Amino acid sequence: MSSPGEEQTPQVTDEDGWWGQLYDGAGTDTGRTRRADTLDDRFRSATSVTRGAAVPQSVPEPPPATERAQLPEADPERLADLVPDTVLDGATYGAVTLRAASVRGEEHRTAGRPRGDALLTARFGDRPDTGLLLFTVATGDAGTPFGHRAAREVCRTLGAAVGRSHARLAEDIRGERRGALLSGLQRLTDRVYGRLRAQAEAFGVAPERYSAGLRCLLVPADPRCRTRICFGVGEGGLFRLCDGTWDDIDPARAGDAPFRFRAVEALPGDVLVLCSPGFAAPLRDGMESGPAPGVTGAGYGGFARERAEEWSEAASPPGLAPFLTQVGARPEQWPGDRTVAAVWER
Numbered sequence: 001m002s003s004p005g006e007e008q009t010p011q012v013t014d015e016d017g018w019w020g021q022l023y024d025g026a027g028t029d030t031g032r033t034r035r036a037d038t039l040d041d042r043f044r045s046a047t048s049v050t051r052g053a054a055v056p057q058s059v060p061e062p063p064p065a066t067e068r069a070q071l072p073e074a075d076p077e078r079l080a081d082l083v084p085d086t087v088l089d090g091a092t093y094g095a096v097t098l099r100a101a102s103v104r105g106e107e108h109r110t111a112g113r114p115r116g117d118a119l120l121t122a123r124f125g126d127r128p129d130t131g132l133l134l135f136t137v138a139t140g141d142a143g144t145p146f147g148h149r150a151a152r153e154v155c156r157t158l159g160a161a162v163g164r165s166h167a168r169l170a171e172d173i174r175g176e177r178r179g180a181l182l183s184g185l186q187r188l189t190d191r192v193y194g195r196l197r198a199q200a201e202a203f204g205v206a207p208e209r210y211s212a213g214l215r216c217l218l219v220p221a222d223p224r225c226r227t228r229i230c231f232g233v234g235e236g237g238l239f240r241l242c243d244g245t246w247d248d249i250d251p252a253r254a255g256d257a258p259f260r261f262r263a264v265e266a267l268p269g270d271v272l273v274l275c276s277p278g279f280a281a282p283l284r285d286g287m288e289s290g291p292a293p294g295v296t297g298a299g300y301g302g303f304a305r306e307r308a309e310e311w312s313e314a315a316s317p318p319g320l321a322p323f324l325t326q327v328g329a330r331p332e333q334w335p336g337d338r339t340v341a342a343v344w345e346r
Contacts, residue, residue: 069104070112083114083148086328089121090320093133095223095268097316097344099323100135105278106335108142116140117276117337118151118212120159123221124166129174131221132166134159135341136214137236139276142336144209150196151212158192158216169218174225178263185231186259189214193233217274219343226345228264228272237280240264241271244312246287246304250280270345271311278336279327283307303329317344 074082089100104115118138125131136155140147162169165188172181193211200210213234220227230238230251240247251260266272275283286304300308310318310326318326327340 069109072112072114081149083152085109085115086324087119088320088324089119090323091121091123093123094128094131094221095226095346096133096219097346098133098135098341099317099320099344100341101324101327102137102276102339103324103328103337105337108337113142114148115337116142116148116151117278117339118148118155119339119341120155121341122159122163124163125170125221128222130167130170132162132170132173133219133221134162134166135217135219135274135343137216137274137276137339137341138212138214139234139236139278139337139339140212141209146203146205146210147212150210153199154192154196154212154214157195158189158214161188161192162216162218170220170222173218173220173227173229174222176227181229181263182261185229185261189231189233189259213277215274215276217272217341217343226266228266228343229262230264230274231259231261233258233260235277235280237273237275237277237283238262238264239273239275239280239283240266241273241308241312242267242269244308246283246300246308248284248287266343266345268345272343272345274341274343276337276339278334278338279340281336282334311342317342 069085072082085104087102089098091098098121100119100121102115102117102119107113108115116139118136118140120134120136120138122134123131124134136159138151138155140149140151165184169181169184172184192214196211197207200207203210213232213236215232215236215238216230217238218229218231230249232251236250237248238250240249249262249264251262253260264272273279273283282303284304286301289301306329307326310322317323323342327338
């Protein structure tokens with residue numbers, strides 16, 4: 001029986017083929033000594049300090065998190081399995097503008113482990129009446145060495161299934177056939193997780209060690225349809241931001257059933273935020289804790305208040321680079337991966 005490191009089943013590799021990666025700016029050539037800075041100039045500068053005076057000692061600033069990060073160990077035979085530290089995506093289509101980012105957390109960066117979250121954004125179909133936008137966020141178990149692969153596999157497999165059925169799904173959403181959507185998406189999700197369990201068995205791995213939480217959002221391309229469908233399994237979150245106010249609209253579980261489903265009516269000006277637990281947890285914490293002492297404005301603390309101000313008060317959605325900075329800002333007590341797909345409604 002093969003091990004996960006030896007499996008031959010095609011796996012999701014990385015997001016390079018789908019999503020643009022952020023590259024920090026072009027930089028400047030500051031390391032070269034200017035010609036005017038001659039040896040005599042440097043000598044005069046060095047000897048201009050008053051004799052006997054204490055020379056201040058500069059304390060180096062700690063490097064940014066990205067500079068402290070360690071790359072995960074690579075297998076030369078499986079380089080396609082490498083996961084980038086950060087992915088970023090954005091687009092405008094019909095009545096919505098998308099910003100999406102997935103960022104490796106501090107605990108994974110310092111330990112040299114790959115990002116456990118996965119992100120998939122896709123548009124299926126080229127007609128407004130049958131087109132469908134899919135936003136998928138998955139989170140692998142950080143305690144296993146296979147969680148990041150399971151997260152990418154569940155995104156890829158579910159995305160392919162939705163893409164093959166996109167015309168029927170778009171028709172059901174536009175026709176408000178929520179019963180059909182609930183049963184159909186639950187069957188689809190069950191098949192996706194059934195495939196994960198079969199792969200775990202083939203690898204000789206316990207199913208719980210090769211699994212991932214999942215959140216998905218379906219948005220019809222038809223600008224006249226304002227219904228959005230959220231579904232998934234496990235932890236994560238779906239929030240609505242309207243006029244600076246957060247609303248936690250994550251689908252509730254029916255009893256002990258793990259499958260979650262909810263239909264949402266989105267209005268112009270709303271921002272729908274689909275996210276992994278690493279973003280949902282500090283957002284909920286800020287919503288529950290209230291504002292810090294002396295803070296005025298929205299009735300939220302720290303992280304929730306800052307995101308509300310940045311995403312609701314601007315005249316337009318943030319650009320890609322500012323959005324990545326906003327998603328990557330993290331309180332020290334939340335060091336996990338963060339993945340967000342935010343949809344601005346017009």
